[in-house]
Amino acid sequence: MLRRSQQHGLVLAVDPRTGETQVHAELADPRWVEPIPGTPAHLPDGRVLVGGELAHDGYDARCLFADGTLLTPPTLYVRRVVGRLPTGSGPADLLVEASDGEPSQRHLFRIRTTIGSGVDARRLTNDPGWHTAAVGGDVLAVGTASLDRAGTRWTVWRGDREVAVLRSLAATPSYAPRPALERVTDRRLPTAVLYPEGHVAGRRLPVLLDVYGGPGHQEVIAARAAWLERQWWADAGFALVTIDNRGTPGVSPSFEKAIHRRLADVILADQVDALTALAGKHPDLDLGRVAIRGWSFGGWLAGLAVLRNPELFRCGIAGAPVTDWSLYDTAYSERYLGMPDDGMDVYGHHSLIELAAEPVRDPEQARPLLLVHGLVDDNVVAAHTLRLSAALLGAGRPHAVLPLTGATHLAAGGTSERLLRLELDFLRTHL
DSSP states (O other), X not given: OBOTTSSEEEEEEEOTTTOOEEEEEEEEOSSOOOOOTTOSEEOTTSOEEEEEEEOSTTOOEEEEEETTEEOSOTTOEEEEEEEEOOTTSXXXXXXEEEESSOXXXXXXXXXXXXXXXXXXXXXXXXXXXXXXXXXXXXXXXXXXXXXXXXXXXXXXXXTTEEEEEEOOOSOOOSOOOOOEEEEETTTTEEEEEEOOTTOOTTOOEEEEEEEOOOTTOOSOOSOGGGGHHHHHHHHTTOEEEEEOOBTBXXXXXXXXXXXXXXXXXXXXXXXXXXXXXXXXXXTTEEEEEEEEEEETHHHHHHHHHHHHOTTTEXXXXXXXXXXOGGGSOHHHHHHHHOOXXXXXXXXXXXXXXXXXXXXXSOGGGOOOEEEEEETTOSSSOTHHHHHHHHHHHHTTOOEEEEEETTOOSSOOHHHHHHHHHHHHHHHHHHO
């Protein structure tokens, strides 16, 4: 049970005969409560498994607890409880997905839950990459993606024996992107740089910052599929950069929740600082020619960057952007910005519409925006882009609107492919 403010929750046990409830755990956070997927759950011995944060004695971790007893080491960032491992691995052992110091990788861990076993976590996957799993009965399926191979390789296990490899019939891409993954600034922000195939050092390239930046989602991961479309952009003549700012998962709770009620300031500052730091390490990045593109939350971020930092961003593409957070999903907006009644000034500070309506003081700094939106988008409704366009027009700011007839929140199929080429034409024109 979670209150509307999402800062306080209770884990309740309900007696199915009487309807009486008993409190098993209380979750509280002055920012917001972030349950771990797969929890709460009952362990075989009746204890209640709960996900929470360890934020004392120098620790900053997402952990698992059983009736208040710590089960996972504070070095782990627990992402999901997959389930109970098949019989033979220990009747009380759990399988979890977690990161251990490197947010671009996700591994599988066996967690002991027997009373008296202490904190006992054993990593089950060794190859670098992004691992996932499903478990049922005595069968375990493990999916492995990496930068070294295309797609996800699924293996099926029964006990300690591998019984099958699931063959993929998907087409194999003709190229293998190799992003340079590194951590930059004193915040150790995860970043990636992709160059065109055959790039010769010393040739300066325009920069395309491809962003999402929103809570709950990472872009910089050690899986080839995340970089296929981005390699296409790089091969079109860009140094493509992707940055996971504070607010994204995988590092620590404090990293994730630093954005509370100040998404715009923290996220944009991280993107700018990381891009500047990368240019110091990658001299072929031409910061005199920077464009930014993003979709959904990333569309909001792209619009924010162009309107707030025109000295750096020369143009931007904002796909299905959230332009007014008071018009978006209530639970999502209130989790990160707070209750509207407690801070309409906070919502105003994050509104692209209010920002776009400000007078243009220097016409040379009025950077062009391409706004793209599906007209039957039921997630971020098209009114977001229409209202932003009206504000941009009223202030005399250059922009174009590309409506996608019949498209929902994500342009799919051939529409997506054709849209990429229109975006490319826009970037080449303005860079």
